[in-house]
Amino acid sequence: MRKEHKIRVGISIGDLNGIGPEIVIKALEDKRMLDFFTPVIFASIKTMSFFKNHMNSDISFHGIDKFNQLIDSRINVLNVWKEPVEINFGEENKTIGTYAVKSLEGAVEALKSNDIDVLVTAPINKQNIQSDTFNFPGHTNYIAKQLNGKSLMFMVTDHLKVGLLTDHVPVEVVGKSITPDLIKEKIDLMYQSLIMDFQIRRPKIAVLGINPHAGDGGVIGNEDDDVLKPTLSQLRDDGKLVYGPYAADTFFGTGNYRNFDAVLAAYHDQGLVPFKTISFGEGVNYTAGLSKIRTSPDHGTGYDIAGKNMADASSFKQAIFTALKIYNNRNSYQKLTQNPLKLSQKSSQKSFDA
CATH class of the missing domain: 3.40.718.10 (Isopropylmalate Dehydrogenase)
Incomplete structure (x- = not known):
């Protein structure tokens, strides 16, 4: 010691x-x-x-x-x-x-x-x-x-925190990579980090859709309806304040991110482009979830x-x-x-x- x-x-x-x-x-x-x-x-x-x-x-x-x-x-x-x-x-x-x-x-x-x-x-x-x-x-x-x-790539400032479901993977495999187990794992890591690392007692998390317009009811892909929505519903049943999926194209521009303690994006650029646009120069890349x-x-x-x-x-x-x-x-x-x-x-x- x-x-x-x-x-x-x-x-x-x-x-x-x-x-x-x-x-x-x-x-x-x-x-x-x-x-x-x-x-x-x-x-x-x-x-x-x-x-x-x-x-x-x-x-x-x-x-x-x-x-x-x-x-x-x-x-x-x-x-x-x-x-x-x-x-x-x-x-x-x-x-x-x-x-x-x-x-x-x-x-x-x-x-x-x-x-x-x-x-x-x-x-x-x-x-x-x-x-x-x-x-x-x-x-x-x-x-x-x-x-x-297990870790979560977590981009953070005092006013905006964005985590990634998938980080450094090619766009062509993003959809196949996102499973109920992965969603639960990343949200658990984010939830615990917000409590333990940022002293937020009851975190409120927004999740962005995988497809444009969160799939538009299946018109632009089924991953949001078949994988993301049921998993988020289960997590809410477990007591977590997890909401979405939200259409990513309007979520940041309307300022909706201010209503949440953190945002979970489906893939790298979906989360990092708006994060760096809003916070470049003051943002920090934090590897959450580790000892x-x-x-x-x-x-x-x-x-x-x-x-x-x-x-x-x-x-x-x-x-x-x-x-x-x-x-x-x-x-x-x-x-x-x-x-x-x-x-x-x-x-x-x-x-x-x-």
Whole structure:
């Protein structure tokens, strides 16, 4: 058991030819950030010094090889490699992909062993990370497997939360992928996350239709009538406040999303296009449902602006603070559930306040 300490935020560095290192440095340049947590960057002190010099930043790093060398209130860089790395900004490079994987693997191992408390991942390139030993479509799938859990891709801000029934799968297999079991699994994960991670006692969830106009009574596909509606009905019978399916083309434009605590979209672009349109720059990608906390910014590698000192670190900063908030909320939830009397009193007070 570790002694009391500031929350340790592990940071995987992402694609070195992209904007990942830049947004990490920009997010941590403000020394006041260290009042809230202790960062641990999984990279190398040589590589991070290169980016510091390239950006003319006055940020200060503390290089370590082991966690017993870590210093609270310093920006620690854990060396997961020591050799020089050739950086070519904006270039998709297989070798650079191996360093992104080294960083991620080191960070996840530290998360599993409780050497860090939460993980924030900088953007990767999904093509150049692929190899015989690493074959995952992205962070979420790899982390879920490592933590032996089921996960929900959950895009969150304070005012909008959108989860996905199917995430990184081709559109042609979306319909076949959506089953009653998958719907129940994802809604359960969302429901529990809203309660435990975001302190929403009685979550109200909207579910978007699979087909245009939620199938129009079978005119545009039968999946909504045959699969989605009966499953949502069962979940309501179990006491969950789950509504839909709603036609996705009007749901966000009319502002209907404001009537719910979260929205479950059928597939990637159905959920992420409106989410990023409404919240780009302040949104966070959260991997809900796992025993550990992982967040990331809501954007990619930004090859077109890499190395130009133009990247906006707002979403990465928000990813850090969201991870801290969820960490504290989970601790509060665990304390409450260990004391049912306090939980009952809190629920009663909320009902009275309402």
